[in-house]
Amino acid sequence: MHTFTARADFSQRNAALLAAYQQCRTTANRNAVIHANLPLVWRVARQESQRSGHSFDDLTQEGCFGLIKAVERFDPGRGHSLSTAAVPWIRGAIRHYLRDRSHPISGSHHLLELHRRGQALQKQRQQQGLAPLSAGALATALGCSLERWQLALARRRSLQLASLEQPHLDDDGDLTPLVEQLRDSRAGDHYARVIRWEQRRHLWRILRRLERRQRRWILGRLLRQDTWRQLASGSGLSPKAVQRRxxxxxQELHQQLTPLMGS
Structure with missing residues (x-):
């Protein structure tokens, strides 16, 4: 019921935004429609990212170009909803990018399966009270090279980063990307309940500027609730050191976001 109400409210807001844009075709009105319909881009970009192995963030940017064209060309008189009209434009823009500029990552399924086996082995050792294996030792146990294991880690991380911008129903029944739901581990408050598109992009840029290892720690702790021991595995640091860092x-992330926070 909550989900149905949220969708009905969104449909009403979207219809009002479209009507305003049709009446006065300004850039501001167009952008309001685009921002409201970004979940369409996220959904298609996620599908294409999982299919091709390419960066969700890059595909999202290309999908936004398709959404802009769809909004500018949308004709409500044809009897179709914007979502029906926009998805082909979004998917077309993304696939054009993939054809012209990208090279498919081969063996993606096998890399994910290798990562799953590695995680299962580390979990088994943890349950037995054994220390986690280093990256090199784990690769040996899995019967692969260290480089192959590192590729599996990178592939898995790319999918985890993709999920940051995917919409999830929050406590109010609104579609909210996970990137908006990061919490300070001590304060427990949402960094933002409602953040505008530009603010979400700012948060994403902050995360992208972190070292890969640091980003993995934050996402692992906040999104998957990994233990400090799991996060420290293969880093050469103790769980306590990882926790402090x-x-x-x-804290630094919270300070950078505070000026952008709405009440």
């Missing part, structure tokens, strides 16, 4: 990063 991660909490420091969270």
């Amino acid at each position: 991660c909490e420091q990063l969270l």
Whole structure:
């Protein structure tokens, strides 16, 4: 019921935004429609990212170009909804980008399966009270090279980063990307309940500027609730050291976001 109400409210808001744009075709009105319909881009970009192995963030940017064209060309008199008209434009823009500029990552399924086996082995050792294996030792146990294991880690991380911009129903029944739902591990408050598109992009840029290892710590702790021991695995640091560094990063992240926070 909550989900149905949220969707009905969105449909009403979207119809009002489209009507305003049709009446006065300004850039501001167009952008309001685009921002409201970004979940369409996220959905298609996620599908194409999982299919091709390419960066969700890059595909999202290309999909936005398709959404802009769809909004500018949308004719409500044809009897179709904007979502029906926009998805082919979004998918077309993304696939054009993939054809012209990208090279498919081969063996993606096998890399994900390798990562799953590695995680299962580390979890088994943890349950037995054993220390986690280093990256090199884990690769040996899995019967692959260290380079192959690192590729599997990178492939898995790319999918985890993709999920940041995917819409999820929050406590109010609104579609909210996970990137908006990051919490300070000590304060427990949402960094933002409602953040405009530009603010979400700012948060994403902050995360992208972190070192890969630091970003993995934050996402692993906040999105998957990994233990400090799991996060420290293969890093050469103790769980305590990782905990201190991660909490420091969270504090810095919180300070950078505070000026952008709405009430």
